[in-house]
Amino acid sequence: MSDNLSSLLIGLLFGASLDLAGFGSPRTLNGQFQLRDFSMFKVMFGAIVVAASVYLLMLGVGLAPVPISVIPSLDLAVLLGGFLLGAGLVVGGYCPGTALTGAAGGRVDAVVFFLMMYPGYRLWVWLEPQWPVNFHALWLPKNMTLHELVGISPIWVLAALALACGLGWQLGNYFEARHKGEKCRIVNGKVLVD
Amino acid sequence: MAWMVFGLFIGALLTSLWKNRGFRFAIERGQGVSPVTRLVLAAGGGLLVGLGAALAGGCTSSIGLTGSALFSVAALVFLGVFFVGGFAASFFFGRFWRV
Numbered sequence: 531m532s533d534n535l536s537s538l539l540i541g542l543l544f545g546a547s548l549d550l551a552g553f554g555s556p557r558t559l560n561g562q563f564q565l566r567d568f569s570m571f572k573v574m575f576g577a578i579v580v581a582a583s584v585y586l587l588m589l590g591v592g593l594a595p596v597p598i599s600v601i602p603s604l605d606l607a608v609l610l611g612g613f614l615l616g617a618g619l620v621v622g623g624y625c626p627g628t629a630l631t632g633a634a635g636g637r638v639d640a641v642v643f644f645l646m647m648y649p650g651y652r653l654w655v656w657l658e659p660q661w662p663v664n665f666h667a668l669w670l671p672k673n674m675t676l677h678e679l680v681g682i683s684p685i686w687v688l689a690a691l692a693l694a695c696g697l698g699w700q701l702g703n704y705f706e707a708r709h710k711g712e713k714c715r716i717v718n719g720k721v722l723v724d
Numbered sequence: 725m726a727w728m729v730f731g732l733f734i735g736a737l738l739t740s741l742w743k744n745r746g747f748r749f750a751i752e753r754g755q756g757v758s759p760v761t762r763l764v765l766a767a768g769g770g771l772l773v774g775l776g777a778a779l780a781g782g783c784t785s786s787i788g789l790t791g792s793a794l795f796s797v798a799a800l801v802f803l804g805v806f807f808v809g810g811f812a813a814s815f816f817f818g819r820f821w822r823v
Binding site: 540543555557564577582585607621630642674684687 | 725727728729730731732733734735736737738739740743745746747748749750751752753754762763765766767768769770771772773774775776777778779780781782783784785787788789790791792793794795796797798799800801802803804805806807808809810811812813814817818821
């Protein structure tokens with residue numbers, strides 16, 4: 531399969547999943563940070579546990595690992611960038627992928643959000659050289675994974691993540707039940723409260 | 725990359741149509757929030773996310789999800805501060821999303 535075709539297929543599945551999870555709506559994402567809708571936690575951690583399980587299985591049957599450069603390295607840039615992304619997601623209601631999902635449903639605010647990401651990127655390109663700080667000085671060896679750092683089998687990390695996911699899921703159900711009537715979805719442009 | 729972005733849009737559009745939500749131009753906003761306020765917030769959020777993604781060298785999906793599925797320490801730390809940033813902003817901006 532050509533690279534373009536596989537990219538298109540992955541994009542189709544990704545967009546469909548984000549939309550079906552309700553992430554085209556900024557209400558769903560904001561609901562996570564108001565502890566009334568845990569869809570975001572459930573989808574994110576569910577995806578991580580499933581993807582990690584499939585990846586370990588693929589390695590187990592002898593398939594080649596991903597290029598090591600795919601594994602992010604820890605530095606100040608990742609720390610600050612993560613904080614800004616979380617804050618921006620709440621202020622604007624989207625992240626890059628969900629802004630496109632929201633735009634596909636006709637949301638004008640999603641289009642504005644998406645277009646403003648480019649000036650944000652340019653702002654960083656302009657700002658970085660003005661600061662006497664090396665944001666990319668590594669805090670840990672490059673491409674470090676948790677199992678390498680702790681010196682255990684990746685299976686244990688997977689087990690710990692699955693456990694954290696399960697506990698978070700239960701906690702989410704508890705909060706969602708407490709906020710019953712505040713989880714909403716949009717159908718034909720109208721807000722429906724479940 | 726461009727093909728994936730295009731696919732993402734089409735994939736979301738197809739499920740949106742399939743689920744009978746349709747394509748309808750609208751500004752999604754919380755109760756009592758004016759369309760202008762909402763667009764300013766969307767623009768500000770987009771700027772922050774663009775800045776953050778440029779700084780971190782990736783976004784929620786690329787670093788947070790893919791990286792964490794590979795057990796990257798950086799990705800797990802990223803997800804932690806991502807949620808801290810979200811809760812901090814929600815303290816000030818959560819009121820714009822009253823149901």
